Amino acid sequence: MKRRVVITGVGVVSPLGNDATTFWNSLLEGKSGISPITSFDASDYPTQIAGEVKDFNPEDYMDKKDIRRTDRFVQFGLAAAKMAVEDAKLEITAENAERVGVYIGSGIGGLSTWEEQHQVLLEKGPRRVSPFFIPMLIANMASGAVSIQYGAKGPTSSAITACATGTNAIGDALRLIQYDQADVMITGGAEATIRPMAFAGFCSAKAMSTRNDEPTKASRPFDRDRDGFVMGEGAGVLILEELEHAKKRGATILAEVIGYGMSADAHHITAPSPGGEGAARCMKNALRDAGIEPSEVEYINAHGTSTGQGDIAETMAIKEVFGEHAYKLAVSSTKSMTGHLLGATGGVEAIATAFALRDQILPPTINLENPDPECDLDYVPNEARKAKVNVALSNTFGFGGHNATIILKRYEA
Amino acid sequence: MADTFDRVKKIIVDRLGVDESKITLEASFKEDLGADSLDVVELVMELEDEFDLEISDEDAEKITTVGEVVSYITANK
Numbered sequence: 001m002k003r004r005v006v007i008t009g010v011g012v013v014s015p016l017g018n019d020a021t022t023f024w025n026s027l028l029e030g031k032s033g034i035s036p037i038t039s040f041d042a043s044d045y046p047t048q049i050a051g052e053v054k055d056f057n058p059e060d061y062m063d064k065k066d067i068r069r070t071d072r073f074v075q076f077g078l079a080a081a082k083m084a085v086e087d088a089k090l091e092i093t094a095e096n097a098e099r100v101g102v103y104i105g106s107g108i109g110g111l112s113t114w115e116e117q118h119q120v121l122l123e124k125g126p127r128r129v130s131p132f133f134i135p136m137l138i139a140n141m142a143s144g145a146v147s148i149q150y151g152a153k154g155p156t157s158s159a160i161t162a163c164a165t166g167t168n169a170i171g172d173a174l175r176l177i178q179y180d181q182a183d184v185m186i187t188g189g190a191e192a193t194i195r196p197m198a199f200a201g202f203c204s205a206k207a208m209s210t211r212n213d214e215p216t217k218a219s220r221p222f223d224r225d226r227d228g229f230v231m232g233e234g235a236g237v238l239i240l241e242e243l244e245h246a247k248k249r250g251a252t253i254l255a256e257v258i259g260y261g262m263s264a265d266a267h268h269i270t271a272p273s274p275g276g277e278g279a280a281r282c283m284k285n286a287l288r289d290a291g292i293e294p295s296e297v298e299y300i301n302a303h304g305t306s307t308g309q310g311d312i313a314e315t316m317a318i319k320e321v322f323g324e325h326a327y328k329l330a331v332s333s334t335k336s337m338t339g340h341l342l343g344a345t346g347g348v349e350a351i352a353t354a355f356a357l358r359d360q361i362l363p364p365t366i367n368l369e370n371p372d373p374e375c376d377l378d379y380v381p382n383e384a385r386k387a388k389v390n391v392a393l394s395n396t397f398g399f400g401g402h403n404a405t406i407i408l409k410r411y412e413a
Numbered sequence: 414m415a416d417t418f419d420r421v422k423k424i425i426v427d428r429l430g431v432d433e434s435k436i437t438l439e440a441s442f443k444e445d446l447g448a449d450s451l452d453v454v455e456l457v458m459e460l461e462d463e464f465d466l467e468i469s470d471e472d473a474e475k476i477t478t479v480g481e482v483v484s485y486i487t488a489n490k
Contacts, residue, residue, distance in 0.1 A: 064430035065447075128462075131454040 002178040006411060008251040009088025009239035010351045011080035015051030015232045015338050019083060023348070024355045027363040028384040032216035032337050034230050039194050047208040049215040050194045051232030051339030062149075069132045070145060071110030076235035076344070077142030077190030078149060084186065085150065088239040088251060092150045099183040101154030102147040103173040104190055104237060105165035107343025107398070109139030111193045139343075142190040142235070154182040162398030163303070165189050166236060166346025171260035171406055173240050183245045188347030190235035202231065205270065207307065219340075220367035221304035221333035222311050222375035229305040232339030236347025238354075255354040256409045258391075259290025265401030272310055272397065276317030279303075282403035283321045283393065290407045292391060294322045297329055297407070299362055299392040301353045302379075304333025305340050312374045314395065319377075330387060332380040336366040346396040350406060353394045357410040362387050417464075418483050424459045425479070428452065438480035446479075464490050 012019060015033025016026035026033070033051045042048040053076065058067045061079040070078070081104070085092075092100050113136040120128050135141060140158035147156045155176050159168035166189025173185035202208045209228040211218040219230040246253055263285060265278030272279065287294055303314055311333075319326045334352050341348055356362055361384055368381040390410050397403045422436045431446050442448040448456070457473045460466075464486050468476075476482055 068428070068430070069451075128458060130458075131451040135451075 003180060004243035005174050005177045005240050005257045006243050006246050007238050007254040007257065007354050008241045008246050009084045009090060010254065010354070011083030011087060011237045012234070012348055012351060013053055013056060013076045013080050014234040014341070014348055015053060018053065018056055018079070020087070020351060024352065027334055027337055027352055028361060030337065030364050030366045030383060032219070032366060033232065034215045034218055034339050036215060037194060040196055042199065045199050046203045046210050047199060048212045049218055049230060051230060052194055053234050069136065071113045071136045071141070072192035073106050073110060073190045074142045074145050076192055076233070077104050077237065078145055080188065080190065080235035080237035081146040081149070081186050084237040084239050088241070090184065090239055092152055096183070097151050097153040099154050100150070100152040101173070101176060101182040101185045102143045102152050102156045103158065103169045103176070103185055103187040104142040104146060105159035105161070105169035105343050106139040106142055106190050107160065107162050107165045108191065108193050108198070110137040110141070111195045111198055113137050115195055115197055146186055152186065161402035161404065162400055163340065163342050163345055164396045164398035164402040164404040165343035167350065167394065167396040167404035167406055168262070168346070168402070170238060170240070170257070170346060170350055171262070171404060174257050174260050174406070177240055177242050183242045185240045186237060187240055188235065188237035188350070189344040191342045191344040192233045193342060194231055194233050198231070207270070209306065217367050219306045219336050221302065221306045221336050221365055222315070222371055222379050223368050224370040224372045226306045226308065226311065229307055229335070230339040232341040233344070234341050234348065235344050236349070236351050238347065238350060253411045253413070255357045256411045257406060258409045259286045259292070259407035261286030261289055261405045263403045265403065267401055270399050272313035273401065275320070276313035277320070278401060279314055279317035279395065279397055279403050280320040282405050283317065283395065286393065286405035286407050292407070295325045296391045297322070297393050298387070298389045299356055300329060300331045301349045301392065301394040302331050302333045303395045303397045304335055304365065306335065310397070311372065315375045315377055326377060330362050330380050331377050332363055332365045334363050336368070346394070346404065349394050349396070350408070353392045353408050357389055357392055357408055360386060360389060362389065417486050420463060421460065421479065421482055421486070424456065424463060428456055428459060436479055438478070438483065440479045441477050442479070443477070460486065466490050
């Protein structure tokens with residue numbers, strides 16, 4: 001018998017603000033967090049824009065010594081986890097520590113650390129590479145650092161499934177609580193790859209928008225004139241909690257997590273499978289896990305990265321899964337505003353989806369001026385919209401053909 | 414000696430994030446300054462660069478206090 005699981009706290013570091021409320025209000029206002037890159041000189045790169053996290057002060061969340069020995073993605077993870085734990089009013093004590101776990105993923109890990117230390121290796125030789133290089137590099141370290149910070153001794157792991165990472169982390173954490181391995185999980189994703197190597201690689205793969213002269217219009221999912229994704233960075237961390245555990249301590253419940261599905265495209269390293277058939281199977285698996293009919297889903301927070309193939313494939317997948325109902329439900333891509341946070345995207349989008357259920361309002365897809373004829377669903381164009389939403393789904397799909405979907409439900413006590 | 418101590422102190426403050434007043438000649442890196450084994454490796458690298466000398470792994474393992482570092486540097490530079 002699966003136990004019920006709810007969300008009792010959230011924390012966000014994002015291009016649209018470094019707390020969950022600012023992030024959510026910015027989404028509802030249709031603000032773009034995309035601007036010219038400041039963290040390195042991008043003038044030689046085809047893409048010179050990104051969704052950078054602004055005004056992030058790690059000292060607000062950790063001590064000076066820990067800042068020096070953590071990569072930026074771990075700092076984002078620690079900050080978002082701190083805000084989520086405080087939001088949930090969660091106290092981790094000697095009594096409950098073994099029932100509290102951490103599952104925060106990262107798609108790439110400590111890329112800036114890798115770049116800096118590789119430079120040291122080339123310039124000064126192996127004896128000058130930092131002893132902190134490996135612990136700062138490895139992609140599981142947001143989970144490790146958060147568990148150490150809070151003394152959380154329950155299950156701890158990390159997902160690494162490219163852009164599906166955050167959703168896989170949340171889904172796997174859901175399972176751990178459903179099957180009684182933990183009562184509380186601190187889960188989500190963290191990413192910080194606005195760095196030369198990542199830009200060089202993604203630019204060479206022709207995956208990113210080059211609309212450098214109009215940064216705020218560059219991420220335009222489902223629009224005819226989209227030309228690739230725009231990279232963002234940040235972290236989205238949620239507190240998942242077993243329902244009775246949450247009720248017993250009087251926690252505020254944001255939404256219930258009712259389903260999780262995964263699938264593989266088994267097709268290509270970067271391109272989606274034809275017709276989005278992998279994504280369709282993923283959503284079907286999530287619906288089956290939730291035990292609901294497709295017609296019950298009223299909102300989909302799409303993966304919608306603003307790439308030529310991806311947005312069409314996801315649209316086709318939604319039609320395959322929902323049939324005629326696909327034209328009745330609402331779909332939006334908050335990446336139109338945040339950019340694509342890669343491994344953190346599933347974290348922040350799960351939070352946006354939960355807020356949509358709580359507030360009964362759908363965040364828009366901005367920059368949707370001329371819909372692609374092949375993208376003919378209701379994408380909540382350009383303006384947030386009040387709506388009655390009881391069940392919502394969040395999709396993420398990653399390079400390697402990894403697909404992950406979670407389904408959330410409005411919680412009424 | 415005083416100059417060496419000041420320079421060592423500066424590196425320790427920077428690397429370990431400890432208050433300068435805690436850095437005495439008697440202070441132990443691990444017991445008093447909260448350094449772990451990785452911190453010690455990094456400190457040794459910094460000291461080698463700062464004082465342009467090489468501290469062998471064998472010698473580095475013997476050093477436990479700030480005073481021992483200062484004496485080692487004074488004797489070997």
